[in-house]
Amino acid sequence: MPKLKPTLNQADIELLEKHFATKSDLKPFATKSDLKPFATKSDLKPLASKSDLNQLATKKDIKLLHERIDLLEINIAKTIALPLENHQKRLTRLENHLRLPSIPIN
Numbered sequence: 001m002p003k004l005k006p007t008l009n010q011a012d013i014e015l016l017e018k019h020f021a022t023k024s025d026l027k028p029f030a031t032k033s034d035l036k037p038f039a040t041k042s043d044l045k046p047l048a049s050k051s052d053l054n055q056l057a058t059k060k061d062i063k064l065l066h067e068r069i070d071l072l073e074i075n076i077a078k079t080i081a082l083p084l085e086n087h088q089k090r091l092t093r094l095e096n097h098l099r100l101p102s103i104p105i106n
Helices: 010-019 052-053 059-098
Strands: none
Touching: none
């Protein structure tokens, strides 16, 4: 008795289509050729790694730097304020003594 080849009928095909993706189901997905223009893992290796990024300043570091800069500005202003005031007084006395017209300071 010759061996019969199994055949698929429409009901079998519909059952298979419910469980497996068909060619038309996969059309919206990217193909290998669609992905060629994008960077691969080897393309990205020369760029910064996690260890490189860990050496950069964090948001916390930058916040601390801003606070330190603000404190330095206050210190500088306090340090310069008195000598500057004394300098301005001396200039005013010289202008008065020499009878020079005073120039307004902006």
